[in-house]
Amino acid sequence: MTVQGDTTGHDKATAHGVEHKNGSVGDETVDVLHRQFAGATLEYHHGMTKKLLRKVDIHLLPLLILITSDDTRMGTYIYDTRYLLNFLDRNNLSQARLGTLEADLGMTGTDFNLATSILFVGYLLMQLPSNLIITRVRPSWYLGVAMTIWGTISASQAATHSFSGLIACRFFLGFAEAPFFPGAVFLMSSWYTRNELAHRIAWFYAGSSLANAFGGLLGAGVLGNLSGAHGISGWRWLFIIEGVITIGVAIVSAFVLPDYPATTKWLSEEERAYAQWRLIEDTGEADQTSASTIKEGVKLALKDPRLYLFTLLQHLSLLSQSFQYFFPTIVKTLGYGNIETLLITAPVWIGTFLVSLVVTYTSGKYQDRGWHIIALMLISVVGNIIVVSSLNTAARFFAMFLMPMGAVSAYQIILAWVSNSFPRPLVKRSACISFANMIGNCANIYGSYMYPASDGPRYLAGGCATAAVALIVAIMALIVRLVLQRDNRKLAARETLDAEGNVVGPTGGLDERAVGFRYVL
Numbered sequence: 001m002t003v004q005g006d007t008t009g010h011d012k013a014t015a016h017g018v019e020h021k022n023g024s025v026g027d028e029t030v031d032v033l034h035r036q037f038a039g040a041t042l043e044y045h046h047g048m049t050k051k052l053l054r055k056v057d058i059h060l061l062p063l064l065i066l067i068t069s070d071d072t073r074m075g076t077y078i079y080d081t082r083y084l085l086n087f088l089d090r091n092n093l094s095q096a097r098l099g100t101l102e103a104d105l106g107m108t109g110t111d112f113n114l115a116t117s118i119l120f121v122g123y124l125l126m127q128l129p130s131n132l133i134i135t136r137v138r139p140s141w142y143l144g145v146a147m148t149i150w151g152t153i154s155a156s157q158a159a160t161h162s163f164s165g166l167i168a169c170r171f172f173l174g175f176a177e178a179p180f181f182p183g184a185v186f187l188m189s190s191w192y193t194r195n196e197l198a199h200r201i202a203w204f205y206a207g208s209s210l211a212n213a214f215g216g217l218l219g220a221g222v223l224g225n226l227s228g229a230h231g232i233s234g235w236r237w238l239f240i241i242e243g244v245i246t247i248g249v250a251i252v253s254a255f256v257l258p259d260y261p262a263t264t265k266w267l268s269e270e271e272r273a274y275a276q277w278r279l280i281e282d283t284g285e286a287d288q289t290s291a292s293t294i295k296e297g298v299k300l301a302l303k304d305p306r307l308y309l310f311t312l313l314q315h316l317s318l319l320s321q322s323f324q325y326f327f328p329t330i331v332k333t334l335g336y337g338n339i340e341t342l343l344i345t346a347p348v349w350i351g352t353f354l355v356s357l358v359v360t361y362t363s364g365k366y367q368d369r370g371w372h373i374i375a376l377m378l379i380s381v382v383g384n385i386i387v388v389s390s391l392n393t394a395a396r397f398f399a400m401f402l403m404p405m406g407a408v409s410a411y412q413i414i415l416a417w418v419s420n421s422f423p424r425p426l427v428k429r430s431a432c433i434s435f436a437n438m439i440g441n442c443a444n445i446y447g448s449y450m451y452p453a454s455d456g457p458r459y460l461a462g463g464c465a466t467a468a469v470a471l472i473v474a475i476m477a478l479i480v481r482l483v484l485q486r487d488n489r490k491l492a493a494r495e496t497l498d499a500e501g502n503v504v505g506p507t508g509g510l511d512e513r514a515v516g517f518r519y520v521l
Helices: 009-016 028-038 042-068 074-078 084-091 101-105 111-133 139-159 163-177 180-189 194-225 234-256 269-283 294-303 305-319 322-332 338-365 370-389 393-421 426-440 443-447 460-493
Strands: none
Touching: 028 269, 042 180, 042 194, 042 234, 042 269, 101 163, 111 163, 111 180, 111 294, 111 426, 111 443, 139 163, 139 180, 139 234, 180 194, 180 393, 180 426, 194 234, 194 269, 194 338, 194 393, 294 426, 305 393, 305 426, 305 443, 305 460, 322 393, 322 443, 322 460, 338 370, 338 393, 370 393, 370 460, 393 426, 393 460
């Protein structure tokens, strides 16, 4: 478990400090436990890890997945995105579009595109401030409150009677949703090792795929059965139902979601100490909210050139998924009616969900990010090329599977790669995750204009542009991999053996990597 010639896990804990449940560093009880963990058998570690992860997964993943899916409906009504509830509430616009949304609100021309993109303006404005705030407050309560607010705004969209009212709701919905995604990724990176993170992010991001699948089924049910019920349009019922569900889940999440390993009450003292020790073994450093100030953390983030490479990679990756905002509309070109179109989208996203679980598992198992991303993005390139080169129903339906299976699955690995590459201090990691997500999501502002209705049914310009962007993402992943490979060689070159034969390296800097740390390629 420890690096050959390195100090023990106990020494690393002492050297870097451990923040305990009362916020102090160097607690004697935890120090003793860390010493015991360092000398424990493989059987003990296997059993303890299994027991700990079972508890963490049960408390963390189900709610994050559910919250993530809430945004999907608008795209059909208008497509937004926010993980099952988050993604349902965001994407329901694209589903609503297949109903009477545009006619009821007098939308014409590019109004739909504006309604889609405006959400991300509010979303981007709150990204960085929110993820810095979460390092200073209880994540469970902060995310719960944010979710309650966005659920309320999402439901309020049903009361709009003008395009300007819809625009206002979409803007503030983005503002309220901003804390969730980067905050959730940040929270997971505080619990899982680098090997475990990619697969957990896949389960978390599965909310988007399940939201698209479930959102299509829900949209079909609502549009087919509730349109006109009690004098209310089907698209209004869609917003009401999804918003109310979000609020209910938000209240539960505030009490169930964990905060940090050192402060989680449903873990025993031994489990809290072990949860921290695992992260120290993985990166050589413990998460400490007091390790640096917010100002120091932001400075460290902005001075790291890797941040800008990853930000560009994440931005292009999101741009390569622009087809999602118009997925129901594109599927409709196969010649089916509105309800059938919504039902047909479900197996595509279920397939994407299953592929994501497989590739993120192998990515973690084999400690690879770059080659996985490259292969998946090439699959997406092929899918986009087929869509624009043929109007054959069977060929286009097959391509509909390839596009999200490649681009969406690759994005999940990219998210883990970003978190893995900025391990400590905690505030720097939080700033890097939010910055990359903030600039990355700028792609959603202009990406929504890549598929104008006038380009249907082939959508030649949008499909070709998306294929080109997907290819660039594959090239960028190779560049990032080569850069991190070079950085690993530099880290190895800086480590030497001391008089006792232990591996030592530079110490003292807030942003100095621990002995034995290597970036995941």
